[in-house]
Amino acid sequence: MEPESTVTTCYRHPAVESHVRCTRCERYICPHCMREAAVGHQCPECVREGARSVRQARTAFGGRISAVPLVTYVLIGLNVFAYVGELVRPAIVDRFEMLGVGLVGPDGGHYVWQASYPADFHAEGVVDGEWYRLLTGAFLHLPPTGGTFGILHIVMNMVSLWNIGRVVELQLGRIRYLALYLLSALGGSVLVLLIAPTEPTLGASGAIFGLGAAYYVMARRLGADMAQVNRFMAGLLLWLLISAGLTSWQGHLGGLLAGAVVTLAYAYAPRDGRRALVQAGACAVLLLVLLVATWAKVADLTGGR
Secondary structure (H helix, E strand, O other), X not given: OOOOOOOOEOOOOOOOEOOEEOOOOOOEEOOOOOEEOOOOEEOHHHHHHHHHHOOOOEOXXXXXXXXXXXHHHHHHHHHHHHHHHHHHOOXXXXXXXXXXXXXXXXXXXXXXXXXXXXXXXXXXXXXXOOOOHHHHHHHOOOOOOOXXXXXXXXXXXXXXXXXXXXXXXXXXOHHHHHHXXXXXXXXXXXXXXXXXXXXXXXXXXXXXXXHHHHHHHHHHHHOOOHHHHHHHHHHHHHHHHHHHHXXXXXXXXXXXXXXXXXXXXXXXXXXXXXXXXXXXXXXXHHHHHHHHHHHHHHHHHHOOO
């Protein structure tokens, strides 16, 4: 009777002799299958299982940690892309800028809204069902020679988005950051609709003011040195006052308030399994409030028609 073989082989490569065991499952593994572990070596399956069981690191506000501010890059790219589109087809501005209510005449011209208008005129703007303007206007900017700032409009906004957005995104994580940005933009547009519905507005300033509010709230929550943060906020609020005579202060203020509300929910949600639900719920409630306010204003402007 032949003696039983004492040669041990790799469980993944039976033809390869092996004398090393996986420290987790104790199966034999060859040099090709060995993975360095804190103590000894592990097999590929145990390494994958261990990776699944390790909780992914999160930021202080519940977002996934990322070293690349991808959403900020994308937002800047979208704004620049839209600006190139404006230069190629200037009519894009009239079609997609934020406008609560206006009139289009039989000659194709744009006129100031009045509740009673001739039959050959028709309404335009959010009151005419163009609710998309509440967001699309936040991705458009003044043409190179238009308004007070011209091309500086998009340049200043994109520089601000680059400087503030990267910091906020890395703290919040991509999904929370995107929700903050869009709700801030929407908040700015809704306040324009409520206070100055006949004024056409455009620009990312409302969303950027929301990011500024987020920066302040996060710094307070994290216990940062507030001296520099307070100087930043003072400059932001000063620009809000100056902009009252130059740009749409309503859009700036609306974005600031919406951004503050969203970030307060992010920062002070309970740090347990309910955190993501509370944060998402707060964003949903704010969205609902903004949409209801929009609907109520449209009904008021159109007399319920």
